[in-house]
Amino acid sequence: METLWFWLVALSLAAYVVLDGYDIGAGMLHLVIAKNGAERATLIRSIGPVWDGNEVWLLASGGTIFAVFPLLYATAFSGFYLPLMMVLWLLVGRALGIEFRHQSENPMWTSVWDVIFSLSSAALALFYGVALGNVARGVPFDARGVFFEPLWTDFSPARATGILDPYTLLAGATAAAALALHGALWIAFKTEGDLRERARRAARVAGWAALGLTALLTLWTRILQPQLRVRFAEHSWGYLFPLVAIGGLAVAQYFRKRGRDLVAFAGSSAYLMGMMVSVAFSLYPYVLPSSQDPARGLTVWSAAADRSSLGIALGWWLPGMALAIGYIVYIHRTFAGKVPPNGEHY
């Protein structure tokens, strides 16, 4: 039961990354590839009706972790207190940028919202990568089973680690490149003309950057996290997940070149999905490993709620999520196709 929930939560987080990932990525590139007011309005409209629903996956995943792994929720959220609060403020900034951009009549204020939207999207992508890096490396649990990490130390790889240090910043850069690729392919798929061309060029650069950074990150993680080698050595079928990621990246690059935007976008989705599931696979059975004494790490069993709560939650979670997927599909179909160049309504 605990293992089943581990995979359900991992999948729902992966779904969050794939869905909100494209609108965060689009936000990062907003200032770079959309050159004038009309193009920026088009870019925002390509995510306008859907970004909010995509972000709900974060809330739903967070709530699910609260219900099924309460100890993980409590330990990780209080241990990462400051960075999480900053993620919250960035989420606020991004939402304001999207929702209030078209409310301002003066172009000067529109450009202020553009910058807020774009910078908070980029910082968010970076922070998500940093967060995943911290989880993958493990955290310094004390004897009471809690931890509290400083935001940064002196950035020397040899010394004590902080939330931000060379390894986690590399993870952040990888996430930023990956989401930039994903967002660029979304824009290419949803728009036409110059904007689409620039999006495809951005996707090319971001794709190669993602490839290089992913390789580097994987090597470094192998050194830092012995658990990773153990898991892949014991279960060689686990190599399937990194293969999906690499294959997805290849598909993204290959079909982008040929102008098949949707297939390329599916490729980058598979890349993100593969990366997330690979991380989950290599961490299992830990949900939050310890960076010092492995015995102090939180596992699926020690972090989970009791069996009765888990069983009850499964009873409503599965139909609820099926319903949610239904809405997502319905709304993406309603707003399918290229964004119409002008006007508020579809």
Next chain:
Amino acid sequence: MDTALGAHRFQFAFTITYHYLFPQLTMGLALLIVILKGLGLRTGSARYDEGARFWSRIFAINFAMGVVTGIPMEFQFGTNWSAFSAFAGGVIGQTLAMEGVFSFFLESAFLGLVLFGEKKLGPKGHFAATVLLFLGTWLSGYFISATNAWMQYPLGHELQGGRFRLVSLGALLGNPWLRWQYPHTMLGSVITAGFVMSSVGAFYLLAKRHEEHGRLFVRLGVSAGLAASLLAAFPTGDSQARNVALHQPVSFAAMEGVFRTEEGADLTLIGQPDVETMKLDNPIEIPSFLSFLTHHRWKAEVRGLEAFPRDRWPQNIPLLYYCYHIMVGLGTVFIAATGLAALLLWRKRLFTSRWMLWILLFLLPFPYIANTAGWMTAELGRQPWLVYNLLRTQEGASAHVSAGNVLFTLLGFMGLYAALSALFVVLVLRKIHKGPETA
């Protein structure tokens, strides 16, 4: 405030009070938009659809504010109240996750359709989308009320190895505490929406702009406001007060300012509680009426604070007392004001009675104050418990997050929310200024 616990409590109180300024309008407004769309479908008059579109734009701004201030609420259970989350996550994590899964997906999907899909969906489809949006917002309120109800009157769980485990989802979602608290809360939300609508309508009539829409907004706002104010007092408010008297008698004594146990207790209308001397100063009272309201007998005994050990008293008795009396007092004012306006409406004199329109205009902030005071009554009354009779508030906080860190983020929230408020006011005023005619 100089202790970590004080900072944790103040940050949660501040962020949730600010947050609830927005959902309380959106939940009620969702219902009024459904009514406007329904009237539009039935009569075929374009005015209702214009009105619905106008209020959907106001709704969207409020909804966005509700979302951005709501995300920190979910996070803070883990960041600031980690001990509570670890104890109770198996229970209240369920209702909070259900809110995400069942209502947030619904709301976010259909708000997009309500705002951007009117042409694509056609009149009937668009009406259905507003109904689903309404359903999503009210479901959201239900799951949050259910979470709070468990903290007020815990049911459906077992204590096992120092943690709560859920044994019955039915008991959690069907908590008898919800029977009156949930409709009471939702009616409070309809009051806010009705008063905001009639206030904007009164503004249009007084300023002699968009007068046709102004009359519609005043008519609908006053009707909804009156109906909701009446139902909020009776039966929901009355029954909820008796629920508190039954299950949290010590909070009830503090709310009503009853220090000594009496038979034939008086109902205090105005007075100042003095905890030192254990009496109410300068009271104006209705003799024996509290006993009658609570037990439906004039000579029934009402237990005072003295009947309970001091370590079970709510910590801030004066604030609790004043919040409760502000809520009840304002509720009475609402019934009187909307009742008078409805009478004038029925006599067809409301739209020319400028003095009444001025009153409607300036009633705007008061439902917000009443709703806030109502929630403060519920939450202060729950103290010193986080989960009533099971977990004390100081046992729930994150022990390893220092006061300095919390003060830093609290100040951060205050600054951010101050900026948000300015932005919100500018945007909403601009929408009101533009009026309902523009597409």
